[in-house]
Amino acid sequence: MVxxxxxxxxxxxxxxxxxxxxxxxxxxxxxxxxxxxxxxxLSSLYHVFGxxxxxxxxxxxxxxxxxxxxxxxxxLQLHLQQPLRGINVFMTPHFTSAIAAFGIVFSTxxxxxxxxxxxxxxxxxxxxxxxxxxxxxxGFFEKIRQGIFSLLTLGSYDxxxxxxxxxxxxxxxxxxxxxxxxxxLHGYAGFIFGSVKANALWMTPLMPVIFIxxxxxxxxxxxxxxxxxxxxxxxxxxxxxxxxLSRPQAREELKGxxxxxxxxxxxxxxxxxxxxxxxxxxxxxxxGYTAVKSWDVLRSVIYGRDFFDIFILQxxxxxxxxxxxxxxPGLTIKRAVVGTLLVLFGVFMMRWNVVIGGQxxxxxxxxxxxxxxxxxxxxxxxxxxxxxxxxxxxxMPFFLFWIMNKIFPVFGYNK
Amino acid sequence: xxxxxxxxxYTLKGAAGxxxxxxxxxxxxxxxxxxxxxxxxxxxxxxxxxxxxCVGCGLCVKACKLENEIPYDANVTRTWVERYVLTKDxxxxxxxxxxxxxGFLTEKVELGQGKYRDIKKEEIEKAFFVPKxxxxxxxxxxxxxxxVGATYQTPDGVVLIDRKWCIGCGYCIMACPYGxxxxxxxxxxxxxxxxxxxxxxxxxxxxCVDACPFGARKIGNMKDxxxxxxxxxxxxxxxxxxxxxxxxPQVYYIGLSKEVR
Numbered sequence: 208m209v210x211x212x213x214x215x216x217x218x219x220x221x222x223x224x225x226x227x228x229x230x231x232x233x234x235x236x237x238x239x240x241x242x243x244x245x246x247x248x249l250s251s252l253y254h255v256f257g258x259x260x261x262x263x264x265x266x267x268x269x270x271x272x273x274x275x276x277x278x279x280x281x282x283l284q285l286h287l288q289q290p291l292r293g294i295n296v297f298m299t300p301h302f303t304s305a306i307a308a309f310g311i312v313f314s315t316x317x318x319x320x321x322x323x324x325x326x327x328x329x330x331x332x333x334x335x336x337x338x339x340x341x342x343x344x345x346g347f348f349e350k351i352r353q354g355i356f357s358l359l360t361l362g363s364y365d366x367x368x369x370x371x372x373x374x375x376x377x378x379x380x381x382x383x384x385x386x387x388x389x390x391x392l393h394g395y396a397g398f399i400f401g402s403v404k405a406n407a408l409w410m411t412p413l414m415p416v417i418f419i420x421x422x423x424x425x426x427x428x429x430x431x432x433x434x435x436x437x438x439x440x441x442x443x444x445x446x447x448x449x450x451x452l453s454r455p456q457a458r459e460e461l462k463g464x465x466x467x468x469x470x471x472x473x474x475x476x477x478x479x480x481x482x483x484x485x486x487x488x489x490x491x492x493x494x495g496y497t498a499v500k501s502w503d504v505l506r507s508v509i510y511g512r513d514f515f516d517i518f519i520l521q522x523x524x525x526x527x528x529x530x531x532x533x534x535x536p537g538l539t540i541k542r543a544v545v546g547t548l549l550v551l552f553g554v555f556m557m558r559w560n561v562v563i564g565g566q567x568x569x570x571x572x573x574x575x576x577x578x579x580x581x582x583x584x585x586x587x588x589x590x591x592x593x594x595x596x597x598x599x600x601x602x603m604p605f606f607l608f609w610i611m612n613k614i615f616p617v618f619g620y621n622k
Numbered sequence: 623x624x625x626x627x628x629x630x631x632y633t634l635k636g637a638a639g640x641x642x643x644x645x646x647x648x649x650x651x652x653x654x655x656x657x658x659x660x661x662x663x664x665x666x667x668x669x670x671x672x673x674x675x676c677v678g679c680g681l682c683v684k685a686c687k688l689e690n691e692i693p694y695d696a697n698v699t700r701t702w703v704e705r706y707v708l709t710k711d712x713x714x715x716x717x718x719x720x721x722x723x724x725g726f727l728t729e730k731v732e733l734g735q736g737k738y739r740d741i742k743k744e745e746i747e748k749a750f751f752v753p754k755x756x757x758x759x760x761x762x763x764x765x766x767x768x769x770v771g772a773t774y775q776t777p778d779g780v781v782l783i784d785r786k787w788c789i790g791c792g793y794c795i796m797a798c799p800y801g802x803x804x805x806x807x808x809x810x811x812x813x814x815x816x817x818x819x820x821x822x823x824x825x826x827x828x829x830c831v832d833a834c835p836f837g838a839r840k841i842g843n844m845k846d847x848x849x850x851x852x853x854x855x856x857x858x859x860x861x862x863x864x865x866x867x868x869x870x871p872q873v874y875y876i877g878l879s880k881e882v883r
Contacts, residue, residue: 209698210805218734220883222754222801223702223721228792288790288810295770295789306769306793404763404867405799500866570801571883573716574734 210288213589214579221574227566230592231580232286234562235600237396237418238555239279242604244393244419245426246272247320247385252475254323254382260471266327267437267617268430273320274607280313282600285591305399312395316388323381325361326374328615332359333366355614393422400561407501407572408508408565413490420483425554427476428547431469433608435544438465441618470538476550477533484526487557504572508564512575517560525553660823662778666844667817667872670851670860671753674877675838678703678751680725685833687723689818691808698804699723700815701755701830706881707731708747714881715739722751752882753839755830756781756802756815757863757871764794764803764814773812779844779872780819785811799867817841844872 211226246268252258253265284293300307339345339353394415400406401414491509494502509517532546563578581593590596624632686701687694702721708714717732730738762781765773772787773794788811795803795812806813818828822841826832831839842851854860854876861878862871875882 209696209807210810212697216735220716220718221734223718224698224795224804225801226804228795228805283791286791288792288805289788292770292787292789295772295787299770299787301768301771303766304769304793305767306791309769399793403767403796405797570799571716573714573883 210588214581214592216577216579217569217574218577219569219574220571221569221576222571225569225576227563227576227578229562229566230286230578231563231594231597232282232592232600234555234558235282235597236279236286237393237400237422237562238425238558239275239282239600239604240393240396241418241422241554241558242426242429243272243275243279243316244389244422245424245428246275246430247389247426248423249427249430249472249475251382251386251389254378255386258471260468263465263468264430264434264472267434268426269320269324269327270611270615270617271430271433271604271608272426273324273615274611275604276317276320277607278600278603280309281603282596283309285596285600305395305402308395312388312392316385316392319381319385319388323378323385324615325359326377326381329360329363329374330366330371331616332356333364336360337364359614390419394419400565405570406565407505407568409561411490411494413486414561417483417486417490420479420486421554421557423479424476424483425551427472427479428550428554431472431476431543432547432551433605435469435540435547437618439540466538466540466543469540469543473533473538473543473546476547477530480526480530480550484522484530501572504568508568508575512567513560513564516556517564521553521556521560525549525556529553662776662823664845665778667758667779667822668842668844668851668855669755669758669817669873670840670842670854670876671873672838672840672876673750673752673879675836676703676751676753677836678705678722678726679835680722681833681835682753682830682839683721683723685829686815689821689829692813693807694723696807697721698807698813700802700813701753704752704754704882705731705749706752706879707741707749708881709741709745710747711745715741716881716883748879750877750879752875752878753830754800754802754863755873756817757800757869757873758817760870760872761868763797763799763867763869764812767793767797769793776819780817781814782816782819783812783814785809788812799864799869800871 209226211228211230214230215226217225249261250265250267250269250272253261284290287293296307297310300310302308335356336353339349339356342349345353397415397418400409400418401411403409494505529546529549532542532549535542566576567578568575581589584590584593584595680703683699683701683703686692687699690700692698692700697720699721702718702723704716704718705722705726706714706716715731719726719732728738729743730740733739758780760779762775765775765781768774768788769791770787770789772784772789773781774784775781785806790805790811792805792812795805798814803812803814805811818826818830821828828839828841831841840851842849842855844852844855846852855874858876860874860876862874863878863882864871
């Protein structure tokens, strides 16, 4: 069977070689990089602009951003027909291609986030090593732990006032440099689509900007959601442990998610959400007004075939409802959870409507293609480019975050 | 003990020393690696399709599939033939069942998913066939977007694919406005018509040109003023497909109609 045939249904006049070649993994790719960029921008709001209320959120979102970052190339890798040759992009980058820049942009960004993390956690690494060294009878795991953390200190054990000041300065600079790089990383993902002149739906110079705005929206939403979830789980664990030992409950340890932190973060989310919606609507209005050759088929897709996906799921459920949830005064944690979930869903639908929607009409402008997401896989291909593959990619950052939290503790460590 | 200063010094010296032999290596562009006696300078391959002569028999598609080892029953093809039927009510119906590999076996126009449109003969205003193949664009968007340089333009204007280097990302497939590219079902890399490059560089015709019983397909050299195809393109009224994309396609058509997509 030809690649793409398993999930493509053709209707009316379609060229013989046309299929939905870019499937759900290519929806996941901009979704994941968007989350990376958004999470990083959120953490930078504290480090660069000194928005104090976001302090708790900043460290959390930085670590989470790194976890997401490691997952971002996975969907690309999963969709390649020759996954073992993915490395060729680094070996012979062909710079007229937007994808070729991936290696460079991605590595630069990864280096920035990794070094920022190092500066943020440097003191913690040193303290951990020193405390382990002082310990008399170390177990096997403690020895390994000491080894890992000694390595992470990179041989620097200076915790003088001056050195810590220098750390802070470095973090500030890296966070500042990171913002444009994060935007570039994601803006360029938008460029990959926006520059395809053969695709009538994708081709617009607004695409990178739209992608950046919705990226920040989704990143903030995911950080809020995970922050709430983690804080509440911790509260639950601590209280149940205390109850088991029947000790008096320390208030400090029982702290759940702070509504103050959430409502401040929600304001930034709203700001970027409004930007994102405005740009998307501008694009839509402009297409209708100029009505070039492709408009007939685009209109039939946007207002006909994909109406439910675009106007009900994306704009309605994914944008309008959360907009109202966050705008109504007296934000509660529960409302924030529902709102962020819907925002994440809305951004995912936006990626879906761009990637899949862009392939739902033929290059003939006289035919259509339907994408049927493979749910029950019957071979590796339908797993990779089906529900299973998408869920695997979606779950990976949480798993990585869980591991990374053991090295970069997000909670319970205060300077 | 080695000082930091010395360490850096030796490192730099070592790197510089290594750079000298490395400079002797040349990174060869794939287009340069030509084997044999064929000289691509002075050649610009072009194609001429006379749609007035095409009857939609599909022998070209069949020949192409066999010549270029595209699995016979796979629903992809390097070349195909489209049928356009205009009815008196102004509607345009078009189809290309299996790329017209077996010609057009029924007068009904395929609508996809097993549906057909039955058109009565007296309703037809005009009907015609249009063969399609890679346009070997002068400004190929597929070459532009390939992230690893696995698809490239030869000096004689044909766009080729390196099957050993293509990563199968599908960006070139997305970038082609003509839909000529697809994934090869066996090699799992990008695939498309290359004007039978293995034949034309040895002085032969393409498989489809040889297979066409009506002379609807011709290949020629645009740089040769005495080439019959080049003469027709220069002196007669010919059209190209989807000029608006700026790709400068090099497959020319006689008798092109505005309904052609």
